[in-house]
Amino acid sequence: MKQSGLLIMGNGGAAIHAVSAARSAGYEGEIHQVSDMEGPAFNPMLSPYYLKGIIPWERCFPFGADFYRKHEVNCHFGSAVERLDPINKETLLNNGRKIHYKKCLIATGAKAMAPPVPGLQESGRAFTLRTARSTKRLEEVISTAKRAVVLGASLVGVKVTEILRKRGVEVILVDVAEQILPRSAHPESATLLQGYFEKQGVDIRLGCSLNSIESDTRGVRCLFPEGIVEEGDFVAVCTGIRPCVEFLNGEKIEMDQAILVDEKMRTSVENLYAAGDVCQGINLMTGKREWLGLWGNACYQGRTAGLHMAGVNAVHQGTMPQHVSPFFHWTFAQLGDVHRQGKDVHIVSGGHPEKGGYHLFVFDGEVLVGVNLINRFQEIGSFKTAILRRLDCRRLMDGGFCSTYDEIVERIGRSR
Amino acid sequence: MKQLAFSFDVNRCTGCMACVVSCLDQNDLPGGMVSFRHVTKLEQGAFPSAKISFLSLSCQHCGDAPCLMVCPTGAISKRDEDGVVVSNRSLCVGCHSCVLACPFGAPQFEHGTMSKCDFCHTRMESGMAPACVSVCPTNALGFGNIEELTKAVKEKASVTILSSLLTTGSR
Numbered sequence: 001m002k003q004s005g006l007l008i009m010g011n012g013g014a015a016i017h018a019v020s021a022a023r024s025a026g027y028e029g030e031i032h033q034v035s036d037m038e039g040p041a042f043n044p045m046l047s048p049y050y051l052k053g054i055i056p057w058e059r060c061f062p063f064g065a066d067f068y069r070k071h072e073v074n075c076h077f078g079s080a081v082e083r084l085d086p087i088n089k090e091t092l093l094n095n096g097r098k099i100h101y102k103k104c105l106i107a108t109g110a111k112a113m114a115p116p117v118p119g120l121q122e123s124g125r126a127f128t129l130r131t132a133r134s135t136k137r138l139e140e141v142i143s144t145a146k147r148a149v150v151l152g153a154s155l156v157g158v159k160v161t162e163i164l165r166k167r168g169v170e171v172i173l174v175d176v177a178e179q180i181l182p183r184s185a186h187p188e189s190a191t192l193l194q195g196y197f198e199k200q201g202v203d204i205r206l207g208c209s210l211n212s213i214e215s216d217t218r219g220v221r222c223l224f225p226e227g228i229v230e231e232g233d234f235v236a237v238c239t240g241i242r243p244c245v246e247f248l249n250g251e252k253i254e255m256d257q258a259i260l261v262d263e264k265m266r267t268s269v270e271n272l273y274a275a276g277d278v279c280q281g282i283n284l285m286t287g288k289r290e291w292l293g294l295w296g297n298a299c300y301q302g303r304t305a306g307l308h309m310a311g312v313n314a315v316h317q318g319t320m321p322q323h324v325s326p327f328f329h330w331t332f333a334q335l336g337d338v339h340r341q342g343k344d345v346h347i348v349s350g351g352h353p354e355k356g357g358y359h360l361f362v363f364d365g366e367v368l369v370g371v372n373l374i375n376r377f378q379e380i381g382s383f384k385t386a387i388l389r390r391l392d393c394r395r396l397m398d399g400g401f402c403s404t405y406d407e408i409v410e411r412i413g414r415s416r
Numbered sequence: 417m418k419q420l421a422f423s424f425d426v427n428r429c430t431g432c433m434a435c436v437v438s439c440l441d442q443n444d445l446p447g448g449m450v451s452f453r454h455v456t457k458l459e460q461g462a463f464p465s466a467k468i469s470f471l472s473l474s475c476q477h478c479g480d481a482p483c484l485m486v487c488p489t490g491a492i493s494k495r496d497e498d499g500v501v502v503s504n505r506s507l508c509v510g511c512h513s514c515v516l517a518c519p520f521g522a523p524q525f526e527h528g529t530m531s532k533c534d535f536c537h538t539r540m541e542s543g544m545a546p547a548c549v550s551v552c553p554t555n556a557l558g559f560g561n562i563e564e565l566t567k568a569v570k571e572k573a574s575v576t577i578l579s580s581l582l583t584t585g586s587r
Contacts, residue, residue: 043488043489045488045511046488046489046509049509049511054509054510055489055509059489059507062488062489062490063490295486295488295513296482296485296486296513296517299485299486300485303485322516323516324511324512324513324515324516325511325512326510326511326512326528331512333512333515333516335516377512377515377516378450378454378521379521380515380516380521381515381516381517381518381519381520381521382519382521384516384519385519410457
């Protein structure tokens with residue numbers, strides 16, 4: 001049976017960088033790319049900037065429509081993968097077509113996930129923000145909305161909240177956690193951010209679960225415990241994502257939350273690779289394979305997979321939890337593990353976002369393990385290096401802990 | 417591909433900050449904004465053998481630039497002709513991903529978009545050295561093609577080792 005070269009499943013940052021890397025490494029064989037979406041690669045990171053009116057729609061497709069011709073890609077767009085058969089090295093598309101391959105990359109990304117709240121799944125007034133299509137749908141509903149409920153005070157939830165406030169929509173931001181940004185912000189930083197968001201007119205309800213939702217064509221009624229009812233024009237569901245792996249149908253590919261890969265982006269099945277939000281690579285802080293959805297990491301993983309598929313012995317050592325985002329007029333950043341617990345854990349924090357910047361450092365013993373910063377970034381690269389290299393920051397402890405940002409910067413510099 | 421780079425001799429730098437001021441001036445950077453080049457002081461040891469060193473750093477125009485890789489909009493690119501990493505501010509959305517990726521603290525933000533050292537390309541087009549290099553009073557900063565700079569550093573190291581061997585031999 002004829003084998004058709006490389007098969008790239010997906011059309012995001014990881015897929016694009018895989019194609020680009022394979023061609024740049026001199027791979028001259030066929031490359032087939034399959035995606036259930038039509039059109040060029042969409043960058044979900046840019047959709048908030050589009051909805052805030054910062055960039056036009058076409059800028060959400062940064063690689064352009066010409067990418068596929070330039071890289072001689074056989075595109076099968078608008079066709080979902082129904083079944084992947086890694087034993088026979090073939091894939092079946094939902095239009096009935098079969099594609100055979102020598103090596104295959106799964107870079108199908110992740111999709112928004114809705115919690116099992118009665119009435120939510122079937123609601124016609126519940127919207128997510130992930131794909132080009134969902135961005136357009138959200139834009140349409142925002143244009144006429146006066147009041148909305150945002151489920152999930154995660155990074156996406158907070159970004160959607162900001163978009164809505166900028167467009168004059170009243171927002172109730174709800175999360176079951178006791179703080180906003182429960183994964184990326186330390187409780188102290190979260191309290192500061194919460195106060196700031198409330199000043200922007202956001203109604204925040206924390207530690208609050210949703211019992212059920214009732215919907216009709218005009219809007220939604222959200223039923224909370226203790227008989228509290230909130231009405232809105234729609235619900236934005238920002239409660240997490242899950243990898244797009246439906247086509248695997250129980251194939252024996254090693255998985256945890258997502259597909260497990262090694263430093264060469266190989267899965268447990270020969271000639272099958274995975275990259276981007278669909279896979280779990282190494283977290284350099286723990287040495288374990290963890291699901292870290294990061295655009296930059298996805299691009300590096302895709303490039304590594306593309307090179308390796310083209311015969312170059314490339315590796316991607318891994319990454320660490322990290323994030324940076326502008327929220328209204330503040331910019332918030334997180335590095336590493338800000339929720340570390342233990343008897344040796346020590347927090348150093350200070351400053352103010354509007355008076356030179358806020359910082360929060362988490363030390364475990366003598367090692368810096370986590371950082372939150374607001375409006376202060378000049379030295380963030382050295383903090384990242386300090387965390388990754390597990391620098392012995394013993395000098396930070398001389399005569400007690402440093403209390404100022406400048407002291408910590410200087411002493412981390414010395415430790416390097 | 418040609419790759420321009422800065423060279424820096426830590427033994428020559430006195431921490432005078434002329435490079436920082438010339439960078440601010442050349443790039444018309446507003447007061448309060450950090451220069452595209454910064455100088456870090458490094459104190460080592462204690463009296464009577466204390467030592468102070470200075471390190472002048474700007475964008476390193478990396479061969480495999482992480483800022484370029486993580487930029488979601490394609491606002492950062494690497495010029496084919498000289499390997500200089502440049503930013504197109506009209507494409508920048510101000511997401512700050514580049515700041516998180518850069519180990520040198522090179523990206524700076526002004527009015528919400530990123531700008532950084534571009535090797536003083538307007539000066540270079542007129543045959544002049546970058547502003548920071550041209551004002552350095554001790555010649556601690558230099559620039560050139562990375563292969564030539566590397567060769568010069570190797571030659572200097574060879575001379576140092578040879579001199580040290582000759583000195584040792586004459587004793």
